[in-house]
Amino acid sequence: MSGIIDPFLPLLRQLDNSQNAMLQQTISLAEINSGSLNAKGVNRVLSELQKMTQPLEAEQSIIPLADFQSINTDGNIIRSPLGDALTLSKRPEAPLQVVLGGHMDTVFGADHPFQTIKFLDDDHINGPGVTDLKGGLVVMLHALQLLEQSPWAEHIGWQVIFNPDEEIGSLSSAHLFEDAAKTAHLGMLYEPSFPDGSLAGARKGSGNFTAVCYGKATHAGREHHLGRNAIRALSDFVSAMDDLNVQRENVTFNPGFVHGGGPTNIVPDRCICRFNIRIEKPEDEQWCLNQLQMLVNEISCRDGIKLELHGGFGRKPKVLSPANQAFFQLAKECGAALGMPIDVKATGGCCDGNNLASYGVPNIDTLGVQGGHIHSDQEYMKISSLVPRTKLSAALLMTLAKNEAQGKGNEWLR
Known part of the structure; x- marks a missing residue:
């Protein structure tokens, strides 16, 4: 020393x-x-x-x-x-x-x-x-x-x-x-x-989010056509979000938890997904938020479907x-x-x-x-x-x- x-x-x-x-x-x-x-x-x-x-x-x-x-x-x-x-x-x-x-x-x-x-x-x-x-x-x-x-x-x-x-x-x-x-x-x-x-x-910076999707529950046999399947709608959101992984350098989206539905004879009216985003640059945050909002809007435009997004970026890069x-x-x-x-x-x-x-x-x-x-x-x-x-x-x-x-x-x- x-x-x-x-x-x-x-x-x-x-x-x-x-x-x-x-x-x-x-x-x-x-x-x-x-x-x-x-x-x-x-x-x-x-x-x-x-x-x-x-x-x-x-x-x-x-x-x-x-x-x-x-x-x-x-x-x-x-x-x-x-x-x-x-x-x-x-x-x-x-x-x-x-x-x-x-x-x-x-x-x-x-x-x-x-x-x-x-x-x-x-x-x-x-x-x-x-x-x-x-x-x-x-x-x-x-x-x-x-x-x-x-x-x-x-x-x-x-x-x-x-x-x-x-x-x-x-x-x-x-x-x-x-x-x-x-x-x-x-x-x-x-x-x-x-x-x-x-x-x-x-x-890297980090954001933690929860997406909550609401549909309409009906009998899966008698009135399947009247139901609005929240699991299907949220699956489309998660799939589209996961596709964002290749669109911006060193920005990653990780769906980490999904829960929804119940008895299989009921059209599920609720489903949630928790996911994490990692970003490298401060300007990546707004890009991610914009992309997520577009996906939320797209899913929520469907008849009888509503998608809510909770959370945010708690850690800046x-x-x-x-x-x-x-x-x-x-x-x-x-x-x-x-x-x-x-x-x-x-x-x-x-x-x-x-x-x-x-x-x-x-x-x-x-x-x-x-x-x-x-x-x-x-x-x-x-x-x-x-x-x-x-x-x-x-x-x-x-x-x-x-x-x-x-x-x-x-x-x-x-």
């Missing part, structure tokens, strides 16, 4: 014996079921984070969020309560402001069979959310603790957002990132890195600005000094980093732990990544703060 991080070496070395403590904190958080719609479980994680963040002496705020809205298989809107968000704030008057974030929820609901943590070997644990994102939360907090011990801390202010709904699109917590973006110069989010330690760079490129370069320099070669890879996945980038905040959103097989019961975390990933974040924060104190080195931010 040398060069850019030399001034920080005494502080960074404090982490050398922290792995076991960090591992136990990760396990304690992951043992709490915090599926996105398990509000009580998410709030238990929030309570633990309140305790874990006390040494930072930051201002804490608990923020209730609006219910999550979705469309059920009958085509009706249902509302599900969410856990609260927790925010921290320290030195909002400092000349340089950073927003950090990590989500408390997982994709594993309270009734999911994947609920326990186990050791796979001496360097890997398997468990729900150990990598996505409980290990990242622990990395973030230990990096902030090092920053607070440094002589440059007063030159950088920070806020942290712990949100409860990232895995379902952050629709209710998006305004927290938008508010933070008004004062933040940079963002640091703690999604897991790629298994090899690489960081995610440019990201993350297009890397020059400032974001410079931030990645700084991460590479810190990583090299720590003996951690850092690569940056574009990805089709989305996260809150998309949102921050759309609000004009350059950010790195995969500063969490190394691991893999996330969103499955094979999810694992590399234990030995906890300390190095913490050193990387701490080095970034202290470099930014030191540059600010010296009045040089952060020009790319402004």
